[in-house]
Amino acid sequence: MKCEDVRPKLTAYLDGELEGDRGSAVRGHLRSCEACRTASNDEAALRDGLRALPTLDAPSGMWAKIQTQLAVAEIADSEKPSWRRALARWNPQHWVTPRLALASGAVAVIFCVWAWRYSQRERELAPQTAFHLPQLPAVVTPPAPAPVTSADDVASELAAMPKTTSDSYAAAVAELEQLATGERAAWSDSQQKQFDAKIAELKHDIATADEGRPRHRAYRTLIRYLERATSRDEVAFADTRATP
Amino acid sequence: MKFVLLTLGLLAAPAFAEPTPAAKGEVVERSRVEINPAGHAFTNLAVDNPLGDVRVEGYDGNAVQIETRKHAPDDDTLDRLRVSLVPAADGSIRIATLVDNGKEVKHVSRSQVRIDLVIRAPRKTRVDAATSAGTLSIENLDAGGELDSASGSISVKNVAGELLTHSVSGPTSLVQVFGSVDAATISSNVDLDSINGEKLVASATKGRIAGRRVMSRDIELTTTDGKIVLEGEIALHGRLVVSSVHGDVDVRLRRHGAINVRARGGRVDLGQPANLIEHTAGWTVATLGRSSDPMASIELMSKYGAVSLAVIQ
Amino acid sequence: MTETALDVATPVLAEPRTRVSATLSDDAQLIAACRRGEARAMEMLYHQFKRRVFGMAHRIVGPNDAEEVAQEVFVRVFRGLAAFRGDSALSTWIYRLTVNASLSHLARRGRRQEVGDETLADVPAAPEVSRDPGLAARIERALAELPPGYRAILVLHDVEGLSHEECAAILECRVGTCKSQLHKARARMRELLGPIGGTPQ
Numbered sequence: 001m002k003c004e005d006v007r008p009k010l011t012a013y014l015d016g017e018l019e020g021d022r023g024s025a026v027r028g029h030l031r032s033c034e035a036c037r038t039a040s041n042d043e044a045a046l047r048d049g050l051r052a053l054p055t056l057d058a059p060s061g062m063w064a065k066i067q068t069q070l071a072v073a074e075i076a077d078s079e080k081p082s083w084r085r086a087l088a089r090w091n092p093q094h095w096v097t098p099r100l101a102l103a104s105g106a107v108a109v110i111f112c113v114w115a116w117r118y119s120q121r122e123r124e125l126a127p128q129t130a131f132h133l134p135q136l137p138a139v140v141t142p143p144a145p146a147p148v149t150s151a152d153d154v155a156s157e158l159a160a161m162p163k164t165t166s167d168s169y170a171a172a173v174a175e176l177e178q179l180a181t182g183e184r185a186a187w188s189d190s191q192q193k194q195f196d197a198k199i200a201e202l203k204h205d206i207a208t209a210d211e212g213r214p215r216h217r218a219y220r221t222l223i224r225y226l227e228r229a230t231s232r233d234e235v236a237f238a239d240t241r242a243t244p
Numbered sequence: 245m246k247f248v249l250l251t252l253g254l255l256a257a258p259a260f261a262e263p264t265p266a267a268k269g270e271v272v273e274r275s276r277v278e279i280n281p282a283g284h285a286f287t288n289l290a291v292d293n294p295l296g297d298v299r300v301e302g303y304d305g306n307a308v309q310i311e312t313r314k315h316a317p318d319d320d321t322l323d324r325l326r327v328s329l330v331p332a333a334d335g336s337i338r339i340a341t342l343v344d345n346g347k348e349v350k351h352v353s354r355s356q357v358r359i360d361l362v363i364r365a366p367r368k369t370r371v372d373a374a375t376s377a378g379t380l381s382i383e384n385l386d387a388g389g390e391l392d393s394a395s396g397s398i399s400v401k402n403v404a405g406e407l408l409t410h411s412v413s414g415p416t417s418l419v420q421v422f423g424s425v426d427a428a429t430i431s432s433n434v435d436l437d438s439i440n441g442e443k444l445v446a447s448a449t450k451g452r453i454a455g456r457r458v459m460s461r462d463i464e465l466t467t468t469d470g471k472i473v474l475e476g477e478i479a480l481h482g483r484l485v486v487s488s489v490h491g492d493v494d495v496r497l498r499r500h501g502a503i504n505v506r507a508r509g510g511r512v513d514l515g516q517p518a519n520l521i522e523h524t525a526g527w528t529v530a531t532l533g534r535s536s537d538p539m540a541s542i543e544l545m546s547k548y549g550a551v552s553l554a555v556i557q
Numbered sequence: 558m559t560e561t562a563l564d565v566a567t568p569v570l571a572e573p574r575t576r577v578s579a580t581l582s583d584d585a586q587l588i589a590a591c592r593r594g595e596a597r598a599m600e601m602l603y604h605q606f607k608r609r610v611f612g613m614a615h616r617i618v619g620p621n622d623a624e625e626v627a628q629e630v631f632v633r634v635f636r637g638l639a640a641f642r643g644d645s646a647l648s649t650w651i652y653r654l655t656v657n658a659s660l661s662h663l664a665r666r667g668r669r670q671e672v673g674d675e676t677l678a679d680v681p682a683a684p685e686v687s688r689d690p691g692l693a694a695r696i697e698r699a700l701a702e703l704p705p706g707y708r709a710i711l712v713l714h715d716v717e718g719l720s721h722e723e724c725a726a727i728l729e730c731r732v733g734t735c736k737s738q739l740h741k742a743r744a745r746m747r748e749l750l751g752p753i754g755g756t757p758q
Contacts, residue, residue, distance in 0.1 A: 011740050015721075046746055049696045050715035055355065056615050057379055058607035059624050060399050060417070063600065066631045073636060153351035155343045158294055161376055165394050168412045172430045172449055179468065179489060183547070213392075220410060220428060227447055227466045231487035232545055355718075 001029045006036050010043055162212040169219035176226035183230050195235040198225060271322050273314045279331060280307045287387070288336035289369045294376040295325070295341045296360040297396070302367035302384035308337055309365075315358040325359055339363070370405065380414075388423055397432075415451075425460070433470070452491070467491045471549075478503060480538035492549040498556050499540070502533030507544040509551030533557075584647040592638050603631060606648070609717060610655045616700060616712045617659035618666075626662050630655045645726055652719070653727045656709050663705050699749040707742035714739055 006029050012018050013026045030037050177199075184192055202222040209215040221239075228234045286308055291298050296313075310329070316322035324345070330338040341359045360378070365371070371382050371389035380391050381399040388405025391398050393414045400407065404422040416427050417435040424443040427434050434448045436455035444460035446453050451470045458476030465472050467488045474494070478484055480501040486493050493509065505528075507514060512528045514521065521530045532555055533539075544551045590598030610630050615623035633654050641650060700708055713724045714735075725735040 011736075011743070042747060043743065046696075046743060046750065047715055049692050050711065050746075051353075051355070051718065053616075053693055053696065053716050054395060055377060055608060056612040056623075057377070057397055058611040058627065060379065060381065060397060062607065062611070062624060062628060062631075063603055066603065066628050066635075069628060069632045070635055073632065153345075154295075154354045154357055155345055157354045158343060161294060161394070165412060168394075168430065176449070176468070183489070216392075216410075223430070223449060224428070224447060224466075227449060227468060228487075230468065231466055231489045231547065232485075 001025050003029075003033060003036055006030070006033070007039065010036075010040055014040065014043055014047060162216070166211060166215050166219065169216060169223065172223055173219065173226065176223065176230060179230045180226060183233070187233065187235070191233075191235045195229060198235065198237050269317060271316050271319055273322055274311070276309065276311045277329070278307045278309045279329070279337065281335065285366055286335050286337060286369050288334075289363070289365050289371050289373075290336065290338040291361065291363065291371070291373040292338075292340040293359060293361055293374070293378065295343070295354070295378070296358045296375070297378040298361050298363070298373050298375050298380050300363045300365055300369075300371050300373065300382045300385065302369065302382075302386065303364045304367065305364070306366055308363065308369075310339065311362040313358075313360045313362075317352060317356050321352050321357060325357060327359065327361070439476075478540045478542065480540060482540040484540070484542045484544075486543070487545040488549055489547045490549055491546060493544050493546045493551045495542075495544060495552070496554045496556075497542075499533065500557075501538035501540060502531065502535060503540045503542055503555070505530045505532065505542045505544070505553060507542075507551050507553065509544070509546040510548050511550040513550070513552040515552065515554040585643060588638055588641065588643070588647060591635065599635060602634075606634075606651050607631075609648075610651065613652065613655045613712055613717065614659050616697075616716060617656070617705065617708055618662050619701060622662060622666070626658050627655075629662075630658045633658070649723060649726045652713070652723075653729070656713070656727060660705050660709065695750060696746075699746055702749055703742065703745055707738070707745055710735065710738045711742045711746065715743075 006026055009018065009022075009026055013023060018026060030040055180195070184195065187195070199222070202218070202225060206215060206218040206222060209218045225237060228238070285306055289300065289308065291300065310327075312327050314322055314325045316325060324343050326342050326344060328338075328340050328342060332338075339361065341361070343357070365385070367384060367386045369385060370387035371385060371391070373380055373382070373389070374392040375396045376394045378393075378396045379399065380393050380396055381401075382389070382391065382403060383401045384403070386404045388403065388407045390408040391400070391410075393411040395413045396411070397414045398409050398411055398416045400409070400418045400421060402420045406424045407418070407421055408426045409416055409418070410428045411432065412429070413431045414429065415432045415435070416429050417437075418425060418427060418439060419435075419437040421436075421439050421441065423441040425436075425439060425441060425445070426443075427436075427446045429448050429451055431450040432448070433451040434446050434453045436444070436446065436453070436458055438457040439455065440459045442460065443462045443464075444458065445464045446455075447466040448470055449468050451467065453465050453467055453470065453472045453474075455465070455474045455476060458474060459479065461479045461482050463474075463482075463484045463486075465474065465486045469490045470488070471491045472486055472488055472493050472495075474484075474486060475496045477498045477500070484495075484497075486495060497503075505514060507528045508526055514528060514530055521528060523529075542553070544553060587598055587602055591602055607627070611623060611627040614626040614630065618626050630651070634651055637654075641647075645653075700711065703711065710724060710728065713719050713727060714721070719727070721732050721735055721739075724739075725732045728735065730738075
């Protein structure tokens with residue numbers, strides 16, 4: 001296959017849509033063609049990058065706001081004359097924005113609606129049945145996770161998480177240290193010495209801590225120290241919390 | 245009226261008994277377990293869920309009720325999702341989610357699986373919980389705890405006791421907390437509402453801190469770039485230290501005794517006329533109230549931002 | 558200390574542990590319950606779709622307006638359920654509402670705020686998801702600079718992982734059109750990003 005034949009097929013190939021020999025023909029070409037391989041890698045990297053974008057969490061207060069808006073729209077509905085309501089039924093996408101002024105009575109009604117919805121939620125969580133775990137249940141251990149076999153399985157992703165978090169902390173430390181380089185010009189020699197000594201000590205704590213929670217804790221201690229030093233010129237170490 | 249019907253519907257609404265419908269091409273499994281203590285009550289709940297959300301609610305009962313919801317692209321993967329449960333004789337329970345290796349090596353990415361936990365526990369249970377990108381929320385508990393997340397949000401409501409929260413990039417929101425608090429994030433915001441206790445320490449390296457109705461006795465708020473806005477009360481003999489490198493500091497307080505204020509910033513505005521204002525070595529210092537009254541101390545600093553203080557008696 | 562895997566122990570649950578695959582009839586039951594105004598059903602529907610709706614809105618209109626748009630979508634969903642005829646899957650309908658609401662919002666807001674939004678530059682990449690945190694941030698920035706139509710198809714197919722068929726159903730176009738739009742959108746992204754460097758196939 002020639003490059004100009006392969007390039008337009010790259011998208012389909014990477015989407016897994018080229019079946020049988022058409023796919024293997026592309027694959028064969030990629031094996032021997034550096035230029036097409038680079039193009040394919042770029043395309044694949046873009047795809048991986050997009051797929052790996054962080055999952056965004058909806059804000060925690062959003063459901064409550066939606067319920068308010070729905071309640072407001074309900075009230076607005078009920079205040080419309082019946083012919084308008086009938087019309088709205090034919091065109092249900094037309095809704096009243098909550099920015100309209102509310103009659104004061106409507107506010108009280110919203111609270112009633114609210115209270116009922118929330119009290120419903122309280123009752124819901126009672127389980128259908130309770131079962132009593134025997135005093136000493138049979139010893140059943142979930143099988144130990146097998147050693148990591150491939151980079152893109154969830155088990156290995158989970159295993160890699162503590163290190164990734166440590167890396168984030170390390171990046172924050174680097175930024176704060178750079179900030180400190182600017183701020184320290186105003187410190188006295190003895191303050192600078194005290195600072196350097198403390199930083200070295202806290203970094204040693206990080207290096208000797210086990211990866212995972214202990215190391216993250218050590219990072220946070222250093223980060224707090226750097227925040228104090230840069231924002232308050234306070235180089236004396238203060239442990240704000242007893243170690244949990 | 246449609247509205248009346250809606251209300252009636254809510255009053256009579258049966259609990260939705262159907263299992264959670266799944267998104268297309270997804271398999272969902274839901275299960276519920278209740279654990280009753282034998283002997284003494286549960287005191288400590290440890291939850292480790294890197295695969296989804298954790299929600300813990302306190303309630304008036306003795307049992308721990310755990311609802312798990314697992315999502316996976318197919319049955320085989322669903323089988324790999326495990327929730328392990330370890331109750332101990334000392335009254336603690338450890339819950340963890342994990343993923344086995346499948347019988348055949350069929351790889352799924354983390355974005356394709358999910359385990360969410362909703363737990364009800366006796367109010368006096370201390371909660372130590374960790375998530376990764378999932379939300380972590382606790383409500384109505386009386387023994388504090390430690391909450392850890394990487395990029396998921398942390399949300400606390402109506403909790404008493406000593407509380408420690410830390411997150412890398414998850415927004416942290418603490419509402420109605422009675423007790424000492426230490427909240428830290430790196431690159432998101434900390435929101436505080438109605439905090440009262442001995443100590444409050446909060447830091448957001450690259451985020452903002454906003455506090456309203458904050459009444460703790462000893463308060464320390466620190467940011468590097470983000471703005472700090474605080475509204476609340478300063479206790480008699482209380483201590484407040486707010487500092488930032490680049491962020492503005494905006495504090496509004498109610499006072500009951502006297503306060504001694506030291507402030508330093510790109511621009512300093514101490515608002516109302518004070519008994520005494522002097523400028524020493526870059527600091528603006530003032531005393532408000534009678535020096536014979538119990539004296540609280542306030543220090544507000546921003547290297548490059550504006551500092552303002554408004555005091556109401 | 559004894560250890561119990563919840564699934565392996567022998568709980569006796571009143572509700573059988575059911576494994577649910579999405580079928581149109583399950584959608585129908587959820588919709589029916591929501592139409593009856595059952596609070597639990599409505600909340601369940603919300604929780605089932607909140608991440609995707611918010612995520613799509615966020616990536617199309619940006620962080621500042623995402624919540625507002627997502628709220629608008631859910632209000633339309635619950636208000637519009639009465640007229641939903643079930644000729645598409647519930648998810649398709651909801652995502653279509655999301656894309657339309659997001660694109661209209663952008664059109665209303667005007668282009669001046671889109672490109673080079675400072676707040677987008679502050680979006681931190683969740684460290685444990687992307688192998689190269691810098692890349693995620695660059696991708697988010699580049700996404701924000703794409704024309705809205707390209708942004709929508711990329712978000713649906715490459716970010717949210719929906720199939721060509723589902724994208725076509727959501728965007729109400731033919732599968733072929735969908736594929737070619739996707740191709741153009743990716744080409745534009747590559748232009749905006751420059752060299753990425755990738756893992757060898």
